[in-house]
Amino acid sequence: MENIIEVKNITKAFPGIIANNDISLEIRRGEIYALLGENGAGKSTLMNILFGLYKPDRGDIILRGERVIISSPAHAASMSIGMVHQHFRLVEDFSIAENIVLGIEPKHRFLGILPYVGMTSVNRKIAQLSRDLGLDVDPEMKVSDAGVSIRQRVEILKMLYRNAEILIFDEPTAMLAPQEIAYLLKILKNLKEQGKTIILITHKLSEVKEIADRCGILNRGRLIGVYDVASTSASDMAAYMVGRELDDELPPPPQDFGDVVLDVSNMSVAQRGLKCVDDVSFSVRAGEVFAIAGVDGNGQKELADALAGLIDVSGGSIMLSGQDMTRASVRQRIEAGLSYVPEDRHGIGLILDFPLRHNLALRRYYVSPFCVNGVFKESVFDDFSTGLIENFDIRCGQGGHTVTRSMSGGNQQKAIVAREIELASKLMIFVQPTRGLDIGATRAIHKHIMRQREAGHAIFLISMELDEIRVLADTIGVIYDGRINRIAPARELSTEEIGEYMMGVKV
Amino acid sequence: MKIKRLLRSIIGGEKRQAFIIPLLAIFCSLVVSALLLLSMGRNPFVAFQSILAGAGVLAKPNYAGGRGMVTDIMMTLAALTPMIFASLAVTVAFKGGLFNIGISGQMLFSGFLATILVGYSDLPSYVAIPLVLIVGAVAGALVGGLIGILKSKFNINEVVSSIMLNYIIMYVISFFILTRYVDSITRNSSAINASARLVFQNFMIGPYRAVLPVFIILAIGAAIAIKFFLDRTRMGFDLRTVGLNTQAARYLGISPQLNIMFAMTFSGALAGIAGVMHYLGYNDMIPPGSLSSIGFDAIAVALLGNLNPIGTIFAAALITVISQGTTYMSSVLDIQREIAQVITGLILLFSACGAFLRQLLSRTGERTE
Numbered sequence: 001m002e003n004i005i006e007v008k009n010i011t012k013a014f015p016g017i018i019a020n021n022d023i024s025l026e027i028r029r030g031e032i033y034a035l036l037g038e039n040g041a042g043k044s045t046l047m048n049i050l051f052g053l054y055k056p057d058r059g060d061i062i063l064r065g066e067r068v069i070i071s072s073p074a075h076a077a078s079m080s081i082g083m084v085h086q087h088f089r090l091v092e093d094f095s096i097a098e099n100i101v102l103g104i105e106p107k108h109r110f111l112g113i114l115p116y117v118g119m120t121s122v123n124r125k126i127a128q129l130s131r132d133l134g135l136d137v138d139p140e141m142k143v144s145d146a147g148v149s150i151r152q153r154v155e156i157l158k159m160l161y162r163n164a165e166i167l168i169f170d171e172p173t174a175m176l177a178p179q180e181i182a183y184l185l186k187i188l189k190n191l192k193e194q195g196k197t198i199i200l201i202t203h204k205l206s207e208v209k210e211i212a213d214r215c216g217i218l219n220r221g222r223l224i225g226v227y228d229v230a231s232t233s234a235s236d237m238a239a240y241m242v243g244r245e246l247d248d249e250l251p252p253p254p255q256d257f258g259d260v261v262l263d264v265s266n267m268s269v270a271q272r273g274l275k276c277v278d279d280v281s282f283s284v285r286a287g288e289v290f291a292i293a294g295v296d297g298n299g300q301k302e303l304a305d306a307l308a309g310l311i312d313v314s315g316g317s318i319m320l321s322g323q324d325m326t327r328a329s330v331r332q333r334i335e336a337g338l339s340y341v342p343e344d345r346h347g348i349g350l351i352l353d354f355p356l357r358h359n360l361a362l363r364r365y366y367v368s369p370f371c372v373n374g375v376f377k378e379s380v381f382d383d384f385s386t387g388l389i390e391n392f393d394i395r396c397g398q399g400g401h402t403v404t405r406s407m408s409g410g411n412q413q414k415a416i417v418a419r420e421i422e423l424a425s426k427l428m429i430f431v432q433p434t435r436g437l438d439i440g441a442t443r444a445i446h447k448h449i450m451r452q453r454e455a456g457h458a459i460f461l462i463s464m465e466l467d468e469i470r471v472l473a474d475t476i477g478v479i480y481d482g483r484i485n486r487i488a489p490a491r492e493l494s495t496e497e498i499g500e501y502m503m504g505v506k507v
Numbered sequence: 508m509k510i511k512r513l514l515r516s517i518i519g520g521e522k523r524q525a526f527i528i529p530l531l532a533i534f535c536s537l538v539v540s541a542l543l544l545l546s547m548g549r550n551p552f553v554a555f556q557s558i559l560a561g562a563g564v565l566a567k568p569n570y571a572g573g574r575g576m577v578t579d580i581m582m583t584l585a586a587l588t589p590m591i592f593a594s595l596a597v598t599v600a601f602k603g604g605l606f607n608i609g610i611s612g613q614m615l616f617s618g619f620l621a622t623i624l625v626g627y628s629d630l631p632s633y634v635a636i637p638l639v640l641i642v643g644a645v646a647g648a649l650v651g652g653l654i655g656i657l658k659s660k661f662n663i664n665e666v667v668s669s670i671m672l673n674y675i676i677m678y679v680i681s682f683f684i685l686t687r688y689v690d691s692i693t694r695n696s697s698a699i700n701a702s703a704r705l706v707f708q709n710f711m712i713g714p715y716r717a718v719l720p721v722f723i724i725l726a727i728g729a730a731i732a733i734k735f736f737l738d739r740t741r742m743g744f745d746l747r748t749v750g751l752n753t754q755a756a757r758y759l760g761i762s763p764q765l766n767i768m769f770a771m772t773f774s775g776a777l778a779g780i781a782g783v784m785h786y787l788g789y790n791d792m793i794p795p796g797s798l799s800s801i802g803f804d805a806i807a808v809a810l811l812g813n814l815n816p817i818g819t820i821f822a823a824a825l826i827t828v829i830s831q832g833t834t835y836m837s838s839v840l841d842i843q844r845e846i847a848q849v850i851t852g853l854i855l856l857f858s859a860c861g862a863f864l865r866q867l868l869s870r871t872g873e874r875t876e
Contacts, residue, residue: 310757330760340758348758351751358744362759366741376739 004029010059019045021221032198034208037218043201051083052076082159083168097139149180168199205234205503238499258286261458267316269302276302278482284458291461291473299482300462304431308340337426349416357385357400392418410441431462480504528861536853561835562828575715583831585706585720585789590823592781593805596774603770604750609669610778611802612676617646617779618786619680626699635703643783644776651775655768681795695792705788734816807855
């Protein structure tokens, strides 16, 4: 079968990271090609290059036998490449049909003068398209009334309406419920039967197994290999995906653990009616780093938020040093000995418009000596922030008076870590503490975490990066679909085994 | 990019921006107003001079008997007092992440309650004046608090509820004024007793007769106190945190609900004081069926003052001077009074652009650093 699109020796670097390193792929007309890889393996970068959002530093794209340069998404669309992004790009107040024709509206002139957009024929055409593919979409419905699954189908129709032949899906099942996933996979098969070529970015092996013909596996920007899905076992794919060289990383030196600090039993969390943490039980001891491994979106964020008191649990209990904290407020938990470095550092971890000295004191500003009779003691803030800036090597132009927004991401994260570690809480929760940071900042934060471990604090770490878990964790729990399916000492778990639990191959 | 860099070099860093951008806005609006006046065949310098003279900042060539520059400036200060309070009300709400567009309604409510409860009584001044202030603050706080509760408990947008309350308050109070408190000659509410009035009338300062707006000192004191409250107290910090980032506030254990209610109540109380300063100070009666424009101008004043309580004093002074100087300017130049509103409008338009400019610069700044 002929190759509809080939990429040859594509390299794309961002500051501090090579997202795509000399990748070559050949995709055949009419196949479903899955692109597998962990978070940050470079899948999305590669597809954004195909869709014209990024320009590669080196390498060529060959479309239907001709070398092309794709300069923009519009250009990609004109060459019949379409993409469904993970986060949909739809206008809420427009009808489905209006969204689909946006940018290529059929323009008519009433009485030959007044321009208008003729929606009647559009509605009919879209209804027809939708029926042919079993998409079941009402063109006149408003997007704001449509659920996630329908919105995704609108995105699919948007590509098809523009006569796309190569359809790129970026983690299309991430936001869908199980029956919606089954429906989507059926649609993908229909599209393939209609002769479309599909590139599917995913990290869910079960979907790859079910519909893909071939799969390319990326790891840290490199193409590990291209495999025929039918003849490759899911556990092999999982192993290729996480990569073998990770085993070289040394786990932390053994140390004796103290008493149980955090004890979670049968905890469940439901958000918008969907159960995202499902009957989870584990405990973390003093001096232990307990790490949750898993692919993004399997309930990690909700798990951490529930422990910190940001969202309510729907069942089970949380004990902190023997005290029941299941229904305690955020401040009660902090005061009982909890620190929380959240995943979303800009959204909730910092007030970006505050000066650094206020951000560093966010956990303490309301008590003495920072605040006496409701009034701040400015000199205390100054001394406190100067101390933390020195101890944690936070780089900032004007010391404590630097506006936090102007600092680099690494230094912002150091500020959060400094603030939370300074509390000397019995339990410290770190979620994705080094995401997006360069190597220097990552090492610094790892060192701080290990120092807290040695000092006898219980550390609860959530990370999507296996190598981070490898170097930090004493005990690993693997989460998949809201459940922790395996908990074991880090030394007893091979990376392959973690990969299999992470991908849901083993449950 | 080059233009942005040039702008940056003119405007300077974060600290300087706070001063330069409002000044730039005022300068631009004066230039455009001057062009406008020129196009009407009027001398812009004479126009600006007569505005200042009308407001008592510069001397007029001649005065009526017993009147002087001090008469005009005192009247301007009397008008400035409610404007400062109203702008502080906007600022406090803004800092809590809320848009209080209901200040005019809150002013009217407090002004009306103070008028009927205290204004028509025979209480001596030393009882009546504190009572007027208390009634004003409480009445405003009640309306503001209601908006805050609707927002935090039922997630009703404060803009919608306060605009609706504006109308409800205006028509209900209009009904009561017209049926019970109307003055048969002026068709406004009957004038309050002088003992309850917050601006002392008919004072002789040297040879000139003038009003004595003593509570301007309270207004300036309030601005300083609110500056301190926002910057240096725990409650002010909580309020600003909620205003800047509700999610982060929840992460820190600060209740967004409580702070939203508090911010609106506080803002309402300030608006209430603005109300009594206007209806029982600058004026001594309430015209039925209308809202004071102060509550709306205050939004722009607060923005021009960079949402800084101290900056608000200066911004309010500028806008009040222009509106007080208008009548005189229109008689000197023989043009419509409305032209002054155009100038005010231009200042506000440019100050809104200033906010945009600042955002633009901070965004490019981030990228370069």
